[in-house]
Amino acid sequence: MEIKEQKKQLPLEMSEGFINLLKQWKELEDETIADSGELMEKSGNPVVNMVMEMIRHDSQKHKAMLGLLINGLTSQHIHLNPDELAPLAGSLNKHIEAESKSVEIATKALEQSELFVTRYILTMLLADEAKHHRLLGDLNEVMLKRATIFVT
16 A cells, blocks of 8 residues: 655645735735825815825735735744733723724714715724724634634
């Protein structure tokens, strides 16, 4: 009986093709950062400028996150360990409560608003607050499950 040696196959994320996709995306975020800045210079409207500023900040954040992924997949392996999060549990719970209250207040404000610009801005804020609440809840869940997640 012949025993075949099994090669450990790396995750798709470790492939050159996948890394190149992330690099292309990161370049697009650079373009968005530049384009949003140009639009802000052309516009004198505070609502347009606010939206462009938000897009620019999001693109800067996306660029940083993509950089973390690229580095984590190519050289500086990243991990998320519940033991590293445990000392943050009190602060994390405090932030979860604050985000929950923010969602509640934003929802009430949105229900009471009538003007388009007010509703538009409140809708964006509510979406961000809900996202923050979800992200913090996900971190909290990792701590509670005591799971270790590695990207190697």
